[in-house]
Each structure stands twice: as C-alpha cells, then as structure tokens.
Amino acid sequence: MIRNRSNENKLEGYILTPQRQIVLEEIRQCGRLLDAKELYRLVSQRDATVSLATVYRSLGLFKQLGLIDEHRLGKSQCCYELKQSLEHQHMICDRCGKVTEFETPLITQMVQDLKQEKGFTIDKIELCVHGTCRECQDKSNE
C-alpha cells in the first residue's frame, strides 16, 4: 500500500488505502453534498466489499485532515463535501428538500465583527438557511 509521507494527495503521514481512495474520489466526483449513506452506495458500486464503517472512518480522517467539510444543516444526519471557502454556504428548501449553494461576502464581515466585538476567533461558520426556493414558490402561484 502506498504510504504518503509527501504531500501528494494531501494525506501526509497517512496511508492511502484503496478504500480511502475510492471514498475520496467519490466525494470529488459527486460535487455536491452527500450523506454517509449516499456515499456508501456510490462507493459500493465500485467496490462492494467496502463497509459503511470504513466510509465513516474515512470521513473522520478526511475531516481531521481538512480535506472535507461536514455539515449538519439542521438535519439529523451529516452531509459532506470537498473543503470549500468560508463564503460557500447552503440553502435548504423545506418543501422540495433541494440544497442550493451560494456565496456570500457577509460571512467575512461577520468573522471580522465577531473578532472585534467579542474577541472570538472563528474557524468555521456554517449557515442553516431554511425557506422556500423559487421553483416551489412558482408552483404555489400556478
């Protein structure tokens, strides 16, 4: 097995096992938020012997290494995606369940404000924006 002590694949000091490789590639290829079950299903299509436990353990490792972000978005289960900027956030439509990405510079502003006013140093801001998307509003108006 390939041991990455260099920074190739950003898994410094950790072993890039075939299982971890598949998990990471599926997150990369998907390009949207995924929960563990969805990810497990995708991974299983490529190697049916990979267990759900390994998916969770890989996610834990990637999270710790800063390769991915974990979001809860007000739901009981976690969702994952490749590491994004602070400004990258998500809206959840409560009618159709669709998750839409957006960018907002207000986050940067907020980080500065909180530092200045409260002395709080921020590592991560996650928004849980709930409402109704344009499509669902249009449907209501028909």
Place this chain on the structure above:
Amino acid sequence: MIRNRSNENKLEGYILTPQRQIVLEEIRQCGRLLDAKELYRLVSQRDATVSLATVYRSLGLFKQLGLIDEHRLGKSQCCYELKQSLEHQHMICDRCGKVTEFETPLITQMVQDLKQEKGFTIDKIELCVHGTCRECQDKSNE
C-alpha cells in the same frame, strides 16, 4: 384542565396541561440554550413523574406553535430556547464548549440578498459559528 382557546399563554386551541406548563416555564426560567436531557432533568426536579417522552412531545408542540426555537449548532442533539429574533445567533467555543449569544444585522441583509439574487424566501437562518472564545485564547497566551 385549562383549555386555552384565547391567546393567553399563546397555546391557542391546545390544552395547557401541568406537564406542558412545567416544561415551558423551565425553558423560560433557564434563559439559555437547553437540550432535551437538561430540560428533562430540570422538569423532573419539579415533578418526577413527567416522562422524557412528554418533554419531547411538548417541545414538538411549542416548536410548531412558534413559542420556541430549535437549534442544532452542528451537534448531534438539538437545543431549545424561547423564540428569538432572526438576528439572535450563537457562537460555540470548541475548546470550552461555552455557547455565547450575539446579535448581527448581517442576517437581515442576507435574507434580502438571497431573496433578490436567488428568489429564495427565508423562514429561518441558523448560524453555527465555531471558534475560540476570548477567555480560551487568553488562557493559551499565559
């Protein structure tokens, strides 16, 4: 049992049982975020026969009636507090676990931006702000 069809206690059309009364009062008196277990402990001190299921069912009702807000704050368990304004948000210190409240007008701005740019109508924005509080930073610098 008192049936509130008026808007006293804001429990219109619902029965204000002794159990519900205790649950609501404890949320009121506490004045900070509480999870179900903590709330159950407080309620039990006043009436040990009240079950955890009743606490959860009461929380569900209050939530539905808009009396309280439910927050997840990136944690697995939910926390509850009396209904607050959109601007009222929370920061979590990842070192000491302390939750600090703050107000930010940027939320209002964000609601407007999302309406204008994405056509998204927002019911609720919840921030999960993670970082290090001033006290924990000071401790590190000693």
Place this chain on the structure above:
DNA sequence: ATTAATGCAAAGCCTTTGCACCGGA
C-alpha cells in the same frame, strides 16, 4: 513481527412511536 486498516456486528445516542391507561368535558 509489528502496526495500521478493515469488516462485521453490536452498542450508543438522541428521538420518535405504539399502546394501554388516565382524566377532564
């Protein structure tokens, strides 16, 4: 041989639910 990673199944944690019982109208 040593050490880490994996698969499996079991356990954990928080929350919801089915069901019988109770209490007020």
Place this chain on the structure above:
DNA sequence: TCCGGTGCAAAGGCTTTGCATTAAT
C-alpha cells in the same frame, strides 16, 4: 362516553466502537 395527553418501553435512524482478521513493511 369520548378524546386528547401521558408514561412506559420498544423501535428508529445515524454513528461509533470492540474485536478478530487482513495487509503492508
């Protein structure tokens, strides 16, 4: 009597963990 609310225990959903096995150096 009727009907909603309650308590209890069980079930649910997601995630973590213990343990034996496997794989790499």
